[in-house]
Amino acid sequence: MGHPPYGSKLQFIESDSRMPRFAITQMVRKVIIVILLPATIATLVLWVGSYWNTILWRNKHHTQLPNFSVVFDKGICSFAWSRHVDKVTCDTVRSRVLGSFKVYTLLSREAAFLDEPAGFRIRREKLFFDENGRAHWGGLNFVWLSNVEQTNVTIPFWFLFALFLIYPGLAFIRGPLRRRRRRRRGQCMLCGYNLTSNTSGVCPECGQKVSAP
Numbered sequence: 001m002g003h004p005p006y007g008s009k010l011q012f013i014e015s016d017s018r019m020p021r022f023a024i025t026q027m028v029r030k031v032i033i034v035i036l037l038p039a040t041i042a043t044l045v046l047w048v049g050s051y052w053n054t055i056l057w058r059n060k061h062h063t064q065l066p067n068f069s070v071v072f073d074k075g076i077c078s079f080a081w082s083r084h085v086d087k088v089t090c091d092t093v094r095s096r097v098l099g100s101f102k103v104y105t106l107l108s109r110e111a112a113f114l115d116e117p118a119g120f121r122i123r124r125e126k127l128f129f130d131e132n133g134r135a136h137w138g139g140l141n142f143v144w145l146s147n148v149e150q151t152n153v154t155i156p157f158w159f160l161f162a163l164f165l166i167y168p169g170l171a172f173i174r175g176p177l178r179r180r181r182r183r184r185r186g187q188c189m190l191c192g193y194n195l196t197s198n199t200s201g202v203c204p205e206c207g208q209k210v211s212a213p
């Protein structure tokens with residue numbers, strides 16, 4: 001009489017530890033969907049908008065590196081970023097020759113190669129060579145000299161849209177698919193317990209009322 005009923009205690013611990021894990025999984029799924037659904041809608045809006053008008057965004061101080069720009073145009077996204085590929089040196093003499101406007105325009109180059117067909121593309125190229133194969137950028141009184149490498153990645157909008165839509169889409173059809181499978185296999189609609197040759201009208205696993213087949 002001194003021992004507690006082990007069976008019922010074990011069962012209690014089991015069901016108690018299973019519940020939070022299930023709840024966390026559900027919460028993570030909801031968070032992913034809450035993030036992905038607006039991303040999907042935003043992608044669709046930008047996709048349609050890219051045929052209406054070219055959208056360009058680049059970082060504010062685009063005369064400095066690293067330099068980043070985004071272009072949405074005619075169904076494609078194009079991302080570009082630039083970086084130094086060697087040691088940067090400063091040349092104050094050259095800048096007086098080049099002038100600030102000319103230096104400024106050296107870096108005012110956008111991401112997309114819009115004349116090429118839309119599709120997946122990753123391209124690397126060196127930018128802004130001078131006669132010595134060096135790049136220039138800077139301000140009024142100085143010019144930085146360095147080789148600059150620009151990486152350009154182009155992705156079609158349809159791909160981004162499909163990528164964002166996969167998870168919410170699957171989550172949306174998973175419930176009906178699971179109910180159909182359980183009905184076909186004669187399982188409990190709530191927990192999936194096998195109800196073959198069960199005549200009590202109640203699922204022994206979860207207590208759900210069993211509807212007549």
Ligand SMILES: [Zn+2]
Nearest residue numbers: 188191203206
């Ligand atoms: Zn059940």
